[in-house]
Amino acid sequence: ERINEEAPHIVVFTGDLIDEYNNYENKDNINKIWEILNTIKAPLGKYAVYGNHDYGGGAERIYEQIMENSGFILLKNEKVYLRNYNINIIGMDDSIFGDYNRETIIGMLDEDxxxxxxxxxxxxxxxxxxxxxxxxxxxxxxxxxVNLPFADSLPLLAKKYTRGLYSFNNYRQTNLYVNIGLGTSQIPMRFMAPPELTVLILIKGE
Incomplete structure (x- = not known):
């Protein structure tokens, strides 16, 4: 409901929908997940990639089914080109358990x-x-x-860029945004990491 209130043109999901799927007790009601996610509206498309948890615990196949039934385009080292807006949306497979291919991703980038x-x-x-x-x-x-003094709770490949916006002084002036998510993993609590939905507005340059 909060997403639809923002009336976004594009919605993206960067993985980790499922945690320990083999221990999930309501597999017969898995359709309730896509029935809810399918209500998200985005006229230029909804796009998703795998997270490391979406590969673990037997979740790989059901994650693909959930996202497709939810109206999301699941990108595994693939891209979608929005011609009318000259936007390339490129989805990388998970870098830990997936088949992330750097050269394939580089080949999908368009300078223009x-x-x-x-x-x-x-x-x-x-x-x-x-x-x-x-x-x-x-x-x-x-x-x-759960952020406690002198305790490193950050996972592999998220220890340098942990939350929010990062801007780089490279020739492309690249921006990175790290969303800290909505749910929890391993323990059902958050501390100093409130759930987050992010709205980004793209402004066409000169």
């Missing part, structure tokens, strides 16, 4: 288009900053989820 890359893990951007990426959207960090 606005290139938006979806990646579950944010820290991999360091290997791509010399290429034509305008906006890099990630999750994975959970913002630490």
């Amino acid at each position: 288009s606005c290139n938006i890359v979806l990646s579950h893990e944010p820290d991999v951007i360091d290997f791509l900053l010399e290429y034509d990426i305008d906006l890099f959207l990630s999750g994975h960090s959970h913002g630490g989820q």
